Amino acid sequence: MVWLIPICALALGIMLGSILSFQIPLWMAKYLSIAVLAALDSVLGGVRGIYEDNFNGVVLLTGFVSNALLAALLAFLGDQLSVDLYMAAVFVFGIRIFNNLATIRHYIVSALLKRHNMHATIGEEHSLERTNTIQDAINSTLENDIKH
């Protein structure tokens, strides 16, 4: 099980967090949530990278930290400028997270199917669907933008 170590690490991280229980000022909670979202996106991107064979640990770590910090900072800046960048960040990261999850799911499913000697053209389907998903996201964004 190659995933045992990362999953254990996640559990360890959560445990550490609840043991240490950092006291973050309450006004930061909003920005922390955006940072978590960005971090989740980075991690899922990393996982996807593993399946796509273009994983780079350094890129993942730096991306993780900088994405989280930048997302939080941007949301903060948006609040200062009274522009709801927070919502934009939630929107963008949300789409990316679902995207990454979908891709990962496809890779996992195809791997499982391969293991059962089920030869299918899932790879092609996957890439097609992925394109569709991105297209959908862009479309909905555009629709939203037009609506508002």
Next chain:
Amino acid sequence: MKKKIHGWQIYLAVTFILLGLLISTQIQTQNRLDSDLASQSASDLTIMVKNLTDRRLLLTEELAEAEYNLELYQEEYLDDSLLLEKMNNDIARLELINGTIPAKGPGIVITVSGHLLASDLAVLVNEFWAAGAEAVAINDVRITPYSGFDYIGTSTATYLTCGGEVLTEPIILQAVGNSATLERSIVMPGGIADNLEVYQVYLDIQHTDDLHLPAVPSQPQLQYGKVPEKTE
């Protein structure tokens, strides 16, 4: 199959630890935020305010009741202590009148030179009472409502007695009261002093601010007198 740790696993593990930390911190912060008043919705806050207002009203009522009770108890206590004080004062006054406690105060002292009769003593004491004396003693024998003057005779001499106590000469009368009034009642023209002078009995009257009259040694036991029942 040999187990091999890939490089990506380490990186991912580190990232996951950080992610776990972030998530758990965020959850805790969110929990704190949820219990923070500033983040409650208006309707929740309204309900909370209403509940708190109701509770405050209830407590205010309770407080008012408790304060009322406290006042009541204090009044009762005050009443009791006032009554007790009044009763103590009454008892002390009655004891003073009956001579069961010593008396002190301003008054006059009369030293008699000459032979007095028991009736003279009775007239003198009567004059004192009539002039508003509050306590009277003769030769340090306190005069009480039961005091009577009499003679007691031996084979060689006859002595005056007061309440059974022998009075030896010189006879000294003490009366607590307004000394001026007391003196006037004795020395008024045609009064007891004039009357006694006829019999060569002279009175030496002195005013004093600090008379000390003794108490009677014992109270008489009541045999016949009964306290009548109170009729409202």
